[in-house]
Amino acid sequence: MNEPQVWALIGVFAAGMCGTITLVVTMFVRIMKTEFASVRNEFTSVRNEFASVRREMALGFEAVRTEFRAVHGRIDAIDRDVNAIYRHLSGIDRS
Structure with a gap:
């Protein structure tokens, strides 16, 4: 545990894990925003359809x-x- 190579590998591994977690969280947030926008658009189209049916x-x-x-x-x-x-x-x- 006293060797510098071990600490270097631990640092590289920790940096890789932090980078991976950051990438996954960023992608997850982006996907969720896109899906929420899609659901919002669907609700808007359903609302417009109901308004059309109500007029008819x-x-x-x-x-x-x-x-x-x-x-x-x-x-x-x-x-x-x-x-x-x-x-x-x-x-x-x-x-």
Whole structure:
């Protein structure tokens, strides 16, 4: 343990280990940053897709409301016609 070559080898080994650990940690941090950015982009695209679906559903609901209003108008017209026929046949309409 007193030989200078042993201490030199210990120093080289320690420097190599520190360098390897530094390289691995740096690469790990870089990969994690990249993956977090990727996940963030995926969440953004999912959020945009949900917003698109929500807009399409709102348009679809508005179309359904329009159709219901049209059907309601037709039912009112049929009700008016049936009442007129009933009054005509029952003699209520004759003055």
